[in-house]
Amino acid sequence: MSAAKEILRTEDLSIGYAKTGGAPLYESLDLSLDSGSLTCLMGTNGTGKSTLIKTLTGLIPEMSGKIAYNGDESLFRNPARRAKVFSVVLTNQSFSGLLRVWELVALGRHPYTKWTGRYSKEDHEKVEWAISAVRLELLKDRMIHTLSDGEKQRVSIARALAQETPLIYMDEPTAFLDLMHKIELMHILRKLVKECNFTLLISTHDLQLALQYSDELWLMNRVSGVKKGLPEDLLLDGSIAEVFGNEELGFDSESGHFKGKTELKHRVSLEGDSVGVKWTKHALEKIGVGVAESEVEPSVLVSKIDAGRFEWSIGDRKCDTLEALNRILSGMFDEK
Amino acid sequence: MERFSSAHHRRHFYFWITGVLLLVALLGVSLSFGSVKIPIGEVSSILLDRSEYENQGLANIIWSIRFPKALTAVLAGAALAVAGLQMQTLFRNPLADPFVLGVNSGASLGVAIVVLITGPGLASLLSGMGVAGNYAVVVASSLGSAMVLTLIMVLSFRVDLMTLLIVGLMMGYATSALVMVLVFFAIPERLQTFFAWGYGNLSHVTWDQISIFAPVVVLGILMAWIAGKAMNAFLLGEAYARSMGVSIIKWRTWVLISTSLLTGVVVGFCGPVGFIGVAVPHLCRSMFQTSDHRILYPAVILYGGLLTLMADFIAQLPGSRLVLPLNSITSLIGAPVVIWILLGRRSLRSAFGNG
Known part of the structure; x- marks a missing residue:
């Protein structure tokens, strides 16, 4: 150059x-x-x-x-x-x-x-x-x-x-x-x-x-x-x-995106596969669920089974889509 | 050349040849037909060999009446078509024509004043000064259109093109209203002269007048040709044109002067011949499939002359003793041409960026 x-x-x-x-x-x-x-x-x-x-x-x-x-x-x-x-x-x-x-x-x-x-x-x-x-x-x-x-x-x-x-x-x-x-x-x-x-x-x-x-x-x-x-x-x-x-x-500043500020009513802790974690966080924020920095309940674990297949577990409940995870979490928060 | 594919070269070639052949054929028949029918063979021998021809009567008809008239038709048509093309590009408006700025209204006001008010007075004044009778009308209409165009030109430095277009239309209405008032109070005998001018007529133009008419038309067309490169840049809009170093004010003025000359002289000598200015540029764009002015200028000159000659020939109603107003024929040919093109060719709406 x-x-x-x-x-x-x-x-x-x-x-x-x-x-x-x-x-x-x-x-x-x-x-x-x-x-x-x-x-x-x-x-x-x-x-x-x-x-x-x-x-x-x-x-x-x-x-x-x-x-x-x-x-x-x-x-x-x-x-x-x-x-x-x-x-x-x-x-x-x-x-x-x-x-x-x-x-x-x-x-x-x-x-x-x-x-x-x-x-x-x-x-x-x-x-x-x-x-x-x-x-x-x-x-x-x-x-x-x-x-x-x-x-x-x-x-x-x-x-x-x-x-x-x-x-x-x-x-x-x-x-x-x-x-x-x-x-x-x-x-x-x-x-x-x-x-x-x-x-x-x-x-x-x-x-x-x-x-x-x-x-x-x-x-x-x-x-x-x-x-x-x-x-x-x-x-x-x-x-x-x-x-x-x-x-x-x-x-x-992490993603370089603007987003509308949504109020996060609930918190979960989240860990597991990094790509899985990123998009899980993305999906959860839309339904008003934030990811806590520290350990809180409930806690979600994302694991990658193989290419294109993920599994989420909350305690003893498991699911294989974020849509299902959203339903489970909504149910849990509604009970409270 | 990469400019056009060979299919386009063929297309262009075809339309050039057709145009030239048609023009020659029409010249032939319009010299041959009239109140006295002169066979084509004799027409050509008169044209080629004028002094030696034994029948001086026929030679006279050809040389003093029909030939100047045909020449006037070709020149007037070419002038109006070139002026129309320039106005359409300058105003980026498919309906713009040389008259859109109110030029014909200015001219008709001039003629109305001379014919209806001063009437024979001015005519005799002018003939007293050695100017032939119907020059009064020519001078009046030229002055009228020059007045309007000067006003437009002065305004064009101050306002944008769209405003200018509307000002032109409004001036048209205003002058038409004045003309209407003049007509209302005029002596009936004088109305005849005024309306005769408004019908459009090519037959008044003599060789004497052609010696003024032709050079002005040629000058106007030359000015248009020089503006061709800038006009092409105007196709992209004024902002782009300016960014390519085109001086907008300079070329706008230049084109308006060229249009004024072309329109003023035609309106002056032949009356307000309508629709050639609108229809011919559309027709040529559609035939030659381009907006490049370096192709369109010669094309509209050829086809403008051709169509006006044809309109004039039809107006004579060959075989009858009747003569129709030229203006009605050009409008009857022109209006359907514009409608057909606008309806049938999406490309023409697109040609003005709103398709």
Whole structure:
């Protein structure tokens, strides 16, 4: 891996909509992006993620402060040069046009073609590369409107790749995808970032993916500003819990999940096979039964019989599904 | 080339050849038919060999009446179709056409003022200045549409496209209302001239006028062609276009100027010829299966000219002495074409991102 090099830096940046005469949403932001890194931007809805991104991409002017690409501040005022540095993938995929996948991806070459819009041999090669980078080879002659949302999303990403910019911003690229496609896409993106050494800034609501795939995490919150760091660091120091948690939602730092706070009325002690214990705990919490740290009654023992077969025992009663265990425990607590 | 599969190359080739052949055939028959029928053979010998032809009467009919008229039809159709295509892309709206911004209403207000109020007064004033009679209508409608488009252009710097579209529609209503008032109080004899303009007519255009008409149309189309690359970027929406370095304000203004020239000059010389601007771009998208402007511009020029020529030919009711209003024929052809395409082709709804 080549040494990370800082390519975008903001100094004392204030963002917001100057036109409407409002106060800045955020002030004195000092942010930076390194080449060959994947950064995720997270924050609850309405915290100003888009405003930050639009400012960083030069689509709306900054209220005060500096944004510099490789130390050059003037770039953001020149649309033609900016288009060779920053490309975007937006959430809105309702493209107007009867376009083939190839044609849409090729539109990404816009900053490089002459006024006629004719594609050179190099343009053709870049388009083909972008299409294969997101594995769209088999779809390249298809009409855009015949594709699924996930496929359209990948076409959009290919278009941004074809624009051949050192910085790419993606607004919730995984929003419309099912779980497997989310993971597949993030995997491809991370691989591309590392192989091609570009810089990717992704805004997302998916904490799991952010934890799993980002090099850096930016957490946005109107109260505490923008916090940045290694995602795992932000998890351990409680920043993630602070930004997203509330009275209803608690953050479980062990699993990296948010969950609704449920009142645990009863306690059991639990031991046995580690996988079995994890999922037993998971199931019991849903019916309001917590697992005690110390030895209490009743006590549940999980044992693994063989692959895919578990057995639970409470005293002399045994069962082979969690559903049965739930029934037994409910019965026991109701008697009390 | 990876751009299109060979099936698409064949499809495109087929539609180009068909279009060109049909255009040539239609030119032939529209020169041949009329109040006097001139056999195709004679038409071609007149066209190829004008000075030597013994029957100067027939040669005159062809050269002074029918040929300028056919040429006007082709130019007007091409101009309206190009303007329509640009408006549809710019406003991302399948029903947008050159008239959606209120251009025809502006023009009809101009004509109404000249014809209904000043009437012969202005006409004689203009002819006194060495301008032929029906130039008054041309000048009035051009000024009317230029006025509306200037207003639109000024507004386009301040408001977004959707607002602009609505402003255009509202101005259309307002000017129509004014025209209605003028019509209500007008002297009946003058109404005839006004309505004749509103029916759409290609036959007033003489060679003198073509020397103004043709260069303006060519200029408008050239401007459109230059905007082709930017228009393709607009297909992805303004945000994407801007991110690819397209200057939105610059190209929006450029395209509006091109559309104004094309529409203003056609409305001025031929009246508000409807539906070509809406129907032809849809037809061409559906035939060529693409939204790429570098293919669509030449396609709508060919088929716009072709369809207008055909509409004009039908309006003559060949074999009869009657002539129908051109506007009714273009609408009768245009409306079903749009409906057929919208109902039959899911792809067209998708073409505007809401299918």
